[in-house]
Amino acid sequence: MLALIEPMLHENTLVIPVVNGVPWWYFQGTEGRFSGNHIQAIDPDGSVSKLLPHKHLIGCVVFITAFRNAPAVVTSTNPLLIVLGEINHQITERLETVRLAIEDAGIEARATDNIRDQIWTKVAANLTSNPLSVVTKGTLDQLYADPKLKPLVREVLDEVLLIAAAYGARIRFDPQTFMEMGAGMGAVKTSMLQDFEAGQPLELDAIGYSVVELAKKVDIPMVATQHLLDLTAFIAKQHQN
Incomplete structure (x- = not known):
């Protein structure tokens, strides 16, 4: 998917991966003991990390339970919540812009300083x-x-x-x-x-x-x-x- 969208990226493009589990970018964007490492289980050769510079990323964690009834038909009986955060743990204007867009779509969206x-x-x-x-x-x-x-x-x-x-x-x-x-x-x-x-x-x-x-x-x-x-x-x- 990232290889397909790479030609569309420009300086200000935001990419918000809605993924389960540990994201491939976990060791990017912050300083620490394992900074720059890639996770073998999900990005064994680091190719995903190379395709998408972390400056384009906003982290996202989805707390939604849903049933897939049929193709393009999904039912959810619990509240919908998405939490967004810059992977460098900063609160930014672009983060708030994305949060408001999701909130306007009828999904509770929160911004955090520690995604x-x-x-x-x-x-x-x-x-x-x-x-x-x-x-x-x-x-x-x-x-x-x-x-x-x-x-x-x-x-x-x-x-x-x-x-x-x-x-x-x-x-x-x-x-x-x-x-x-x-x-x-x-x-x-x-x-x-x-x-x-x-x-x-x-x-x-x-x-x-x-x-x-x-x-x-x-x-x-x-x-x-x-x-x-x-x-x-x-x-x-x-x-x-």
């Missing part, structure tokens, strides 16, 4: 629900409330929170509140379960294996998460065969 905090919040939501939904075929209310599933969900959540903290991120929900909010989303199928049922590839690299890669960079194991991802990958492979 990576929001990324880790979404990572926690994705990793605690998406892979397990493929394994169990459970909906969000079941994943976060069923007594047989909650211990595993909480174990994965604790691992994600530890890695997020290691990267200096702040998730503003305590674990119990996080679990209750997840259960409160209702009988919603995750996007990964919808993809699985439709025979589509799963976002395991962006949602899961990229996070395990970040954990290895700071020498923190994610044992439960790794096992869950590998089990999900095995089930997906069997399903395709």
Whole structure:
């Protein structure tokens, strides 16, 4: 996609990638121990990073649950929220311009001075629900409330929170509140379960294996998460065969 739009980029073009999981640009735009690194799980040769200079980017995290009923037909029963942020953590005029445009379209849009905090919040939501939904075929209310599933969900959540903290991120929900909010989303199928049922590839690299890669960079194991991802990958492979 980036290769296709590259000829359209000019000095003031903004690109807002609406992606799940850890974005390829995570180590761009700020100074730090891993500045300039690329994430093998989602950009193994760094080609995506080279195609799009980070000055064009505005980060985006989407908190929307939706059902794909048919091609171009989507239903959502929960509030719609998009959080936007410059990847260098500045509040800028262009950021506010984009926020207002999305808000005018009827979607709640917020600007933040630390988009990576929001990324880790979404990572926690994705990793605690998406892979397990493929394994169990459970909906969000079941994943976060069923007594047989909650211990595993909480174990994965604790691992994600530890890695997020290691990267200096702040998730503003305590674990119990996080679990209750997840259960409160209702009988919603995750996007990964919808993809699985439709025979589509799963976002395991962006949602899961990229996070395990970040954990290895700071020498923190994610044992439960790794096992869950590998089990999900095995089930997906069997399903395709």
